[in-house]
Amino acid sequence: MTAMNVADMVSIFLKNSGKINITAFDGSSFGPQDAPVHISVNNSRAVYYMVDHPNDLGLARAYLQGDISSPELVPGDPYEVFKQLMALKPDLKKPNPADLARIVTSVYSHGIRHPEAPSIEGPSRWKRRAEGLLPHSKAGDEATVSYHYDQSNEFYRLFLGPSMTYTCAVFDSPQDSLEEAQERKLDLVLDKLDLKPGDRLLDIGCGWGSMEIRAAKRGIRVLGVTLAAEQVKWANEWIKREGLEDLAEVRQMDYRDVPEGDFDAICSIGMMEHVGFKHYPSYFKEIFDKLKPNGRLLNHQITRVNSTTGKAAGEFIDRYIFPDGQLASPGEIETVIHDTGFEIVNQENLRQHYALTLHDWNKNLVAGWDRAVELMGEPKARLWGLYMAGCALNFELNNIQVHQFLCVRPDSETMTDTYPLRPWWVEDSTVKPSKA
Incomplete structure (x- = not known):
């Protein structure tokens, strides 16, 4: 059997439509030199990664290590290259088993190797289970949240900006600044909850405290909880600087362990x-x-x-971003909310807003790239650029969405309607807030 070069292997999966040029360490080339995108396969490790994991995990490993590269790709914001790669979807070919066997045989003829994963990669699902970290147990949640959020606070600030708000902003226009849009999101949440000074708010998964600051400045008494120690430190220092200690507090605590009750409102933003x-x-x-x-x-x-697709994230997201993360459809979520006893007042899809938010985060990462690499190392800085640009594209393609559900716990004793007939949080609404 004749050994295959890298270009031969690529041709098993992709038609040569002129949209991409791939050159490899073995001297082979696929596609025209004047293609709009150029990809370099820089060493054999990239090939072994892809044979071990012929999916997003294999590609991510090779990219994060610098084993594949592109002159058109900006490490802090690879969105444009991702978008051009999506144009290759009609050119994908379904390989037959014989061709796949030829690829594996050709690769392993140079020796059977399973290169180590990048040092920044988290453990697999199997290894987490072996260590006793059951998914969504208290111990498991503490470990997985800490893995993602207990990074350098300065690194997060590089791309999140001064608001330190790591969730979807709300834009009136694509030209809005990120800070304006994040303030608008916080205000939208508080306006929907319709709280007055002195009311009590619990913020589940509070992050670095931006909601606590915004709510306390309205006179709302707010408790935020998060499992990430770095977030707690940042949030409480911020609260102290603002002189809001009498109204706002952030604890390192599982939401299930919060001893207080009888809150006027609860928000959970990007924690589910x-x-x-x-x-x-x-x-x-x-x-x-x-x-x-x-x-x-x-x-x-x-x-x-x-609701027809699986709930669990792919291997890349699971090992590098959100271990044990799961997503459900809006309909499935609404069913559980209703079955719990809540009345849903409003449901809003902010999909387009999250794409705009991610683009701003990528721009910030590019602007602070040298400092990001200094703080985290280039592989981890590349990781965040990869993750955010990929998410932006998936929101734009409507592969994922983001929803807000506004719900009320009914008063079964009084049976009294407690909210206006029309949305009270809309700026041009003539309806006054019920608690004003």
């Missing part, structure tokens, strides 16, 4: 991705029990487009 689908009923029940009758919930989370 960590809960796990089978735990949704207990999650919403916990929130229901912590609210006063007529109390409100604002639940904000990334969602699947439909």
Whole structure:
């Protein structure tokens, strides 16, 4: 059997439509030199990575190590190259088993190797289970949240900006600044919850405290909880600088362990991705029990487009970004919310807004690239550029969405309507807030 070069292997999976040029360390080349995108396969390790994991994990490993590269690609924002690569989708070919066997045989004829994963890669699902970190147990959640969020606070600030808000912003126009859009998101949440000074808010998965600052400046008494120690430190220092200690507090605590109850409102912004689908009923029940009758919930989370796809993330996201993360469709979430006993007042899809948010984060990362590499090393800086640009594209393609659900815990005793007939948070609404 004649040995295959890298270009031969690529031709098994891809038609030569002139959209891409791939050159390899073995001297082979696929596609025309004047193609709009050029990819270099710089060493054999990239090939071994792809044979071991012929999916997004194999590609990510090779890219993060510098084993594949592109002159058109900006490490802090590879979005444009990703978009051009998506144009290759019609040119993909389905390889037959014989061709796949030829590729594996050709690669392993040079020796059977399984190169080590990049040092920044997290453990596999199997290894986490072997270590006793059961998915969405308290110990498991603490470990996975710490893995993602207990990085350098300065690194996060490089791309998040001064608001330190790591969730979807809300734009009136694509020209809005990120800071304006993040303030608008925080205000939208608080306006939907319709809280007055002195009311009590619980913020589940509070991040670095931007909601606590915004709410406290309205006179709202707010408690934020997160499992990430670095976030707690940043948030409480921020609260102290603002002189808001009498109104705002952030604790390192699982939301299930919060001893207080009878909150006027609860918000959960970008935290549900960590809960796990089978735990949704207990999650919403916990929130229901912590609210006063007529109390409100604002639940904000990334969602699947439909309920026919699996809930778990792919290997790349699981090992590098959100271990054990799961997404569900809006319909599935609504069903659990209703079955818990809540009344859903409003549901809003902010998909387009998240794409704009991610583009701004990528721009910030590019602007602070040298410092990001200094703080985290180039592989991890590349990782965040890769992750955010890929997410932006997937939101734009409507492969994923993000929804806000505004809910009320009904008062079964009084049976009294407690909110206006029309949306009270809309700027041009003539309806006044019920608690004003």
